[in-house]
Amino acid sequence: MEIQTNFLDGIKVVELATFVAAPCCGRALAEWGADVIKVESLNGDPVRFVGPNFKMPSNENENPIHDLENSSKKSVALNLKTPEAKEVFEKLLSEADVFLTNLRTEALIGLGVDYETLSKKFPQLIFAQILGYGEKGPDKDKPGFDYTAYYARGGVMGTLCEKDTSPLNGAPGFGDHQAGMYLLSGICAALFKRVRTGKGDKVTVSLLHTAIFGMGIMVAASQYGNHWPITRLEPSSPLLNAYKTKDGRWIQIAIPEYDKYIGKFAKAIGNEILAEDINYNNIKGMVKNREEIVSIIEEKFIKKNLTEWIEILTVADIPFEKVQLFHEIPEDKQAWANDYLYNINYENGNKALVHLPVKFNSLGTPDVVPAPKIGEHTDITLINLGYTTEEIEKLRVSKIVR
Template identity: 40%
Template sequence: MTVTDRLDGFGPLAGVTIVELCEWVAAPAAARILAEMGAEVIKVEPPHGDAQRTQGPGFGIDRTATEDPTLDLNNTNKNWVALNLKRPEGMTVMKQLLARADVFMTSLRSQALERLGLDQEALAKEFPRLIWAQNRGYGEWGPNRDAPGFDAVAWAARGGVAASFPEAGREPAIPPQAFGDYNHAVVMAAGILAALFNRTRTGKGEKVVGNLYHTALWGGSIGILATQSGATYPKSRTQVPNPFNNTYQTADGKWLLLCQPQYDKYFGAMMRILGLDEYAGDESVNSLPALKASGKAPHVIGLLEGAFRTRPMEEWTTLLTEQDVPHQALFHYEDVIVDEEAHANDALRTVEYQAYGPRSIATSPIRFGSYGDPPLLLSKPTGYHTVDYLEKLGYTTEQIADLEASGAVLVWHGEAVPDTLFRSRRQVVPDAPPKRIPHRT
């Protein structure tokens, strides 16, 4: 039984088929988003598997032959087929899968796709209704168009993220691995959804392309524009133009982020809340134009630093919440893991591993009122569903054995992996309304 059979028609994309030829994170994560919307995602791996299967230990995460938490982050709700596309028989199976597909999603570079005959021009002639989607590190036309593009280089380094985030004068930041990949995955998923909708009007396929570098620049829009006005990055928190958009340390050594972008409007109120009433009427600092003209932003920041050091975090959180001031204690991931806000809204879902016990993993961030939270099924070993899909394509047992013997396909012969449906907390607690996975109509 395939994963799609287990999902039994869940989601607004039920009935949409995506053939994924992707490795690593960004593109597989985009396909994961669509899988959690109900699409049938057939992940085609080479016989040696997705390179992401090797990465867990580098992040401090273990894996077994049948359980790989790192792989699950990008690959829930998928079906696993292993083909050797360098062999004609393997490519024949690939084309048979594409003939039934709505979307071909790939992260291979253009030269490799052309060698395989899987480039957009070739597939558009053969399958004119197919959505062809390619995830790239850089764009299609610049000097880096053929360069490999991991998020660390294309997004964090070249996109300005690593150099812009730290305190001015400090070493470059190292964002968490794949931080840009997961943000970019939403962009790719959105492009594919738009192409699918447009096909309902035109009846024609489409080419969808996105790249990590562009997504980094989109995310850095304000910084890029501000730099052209002389407000360069990285910044020092002692020199920010708006002291109400800054971080401050409380009496117990914790850090709080204050976000009150309307400085002029709330200056007087903020001074009173912080016990700095004598400055409420100071015309040299009570508006952003005045603050820029007087050059007193560091002075106001110093006043706020002194005020915030007079109380512990808990007291500031209570006071600022009562006054409806946007703020937040700076969380580490240890705080996020136990955050009720994350679990109550199914941003984090608890799954169970036989080898490792319960783990919380992030879910895709879009919900539909008619379907509720998507059920999650974890990833499978390489080639786990190869036989299922070959049988769907009409291959006999003998033909499948011949394909395997020739090296054109890889079939999983290990132990069966449980198809456990992991549901959200509100779907399993006793007082939650029942959530049934709808059947196709």
């Protein structure tokens, strides 16, 4: 089969975005063949410098967080506070199919690149924006990060934790990556619509909506009295719960159909009373005796190590998984077998980064081009826009471009 690498060949994207949510969307567009020009300030996207927050390097030779969000793009560095740089930016937009941004609407209006302005100038342009809280309402202009708009306001942090403990520790970029992929789907749909109509569109995704959508089942359930956070000692079902092993690891069990599988589960763990006692072997009895059943299962799991339970539950064909830790994922054979990870060769050795989660049969595994240095493609981009080398040098000396 012929491998295609140009799904979006000919599509030009101008990205004016920082940090994670919108840039990861731009990365996907670039890996699928689009020409993505990342417009940065002369100092660069702040994500280039936040690695030390997470014990990662952030220098020109090794910057994994920047590589993860900005691979396969081109970088043009402009001082958009100057009219000359704004002129360059507008020329880029005049040739673009997609404008991708996470700037707040107030800032876009100040730069003259808000949707209302651009849709009049470039009716074919697809305007794609990541927002914190949405386009309307009292908080539409509030700054939003995934720690705040997604984790905190979206109900994730306060509910997905053990009851009566501190809120969940938010992992950086978790909500951002989801929002970025949602925006990607909207952009692709808008491109398809444009083929039919010739007209662009406005596509928005907010971090708050991303969280609420992800928690949609529980948002509905909460209105029927299913209130979280809960304690794992009294879960929705003892067969939808995590249990600690002898060596201090955890195993997650996932058996939604309690009545159908309690007998099989009881046999696997070696406690037939769960299958025989009317207080335990049906869902009505389970609801009344959750804590007691959890205690019975806990007493079994704590007597064997993780590897022992993996073998037992695998043989019994019980839906389960070990609770894996971040540092174990780069050693996960299943992840490597499916090309979920790739190695990037830094000076101090290979590090595993994560491929995009969408795979195409005809695309294969695309080569990931390292993220660009600040303004690495400024000169060639300006030359393609018609600027002479003398004009570019003048702009550089005036600190309008880098």
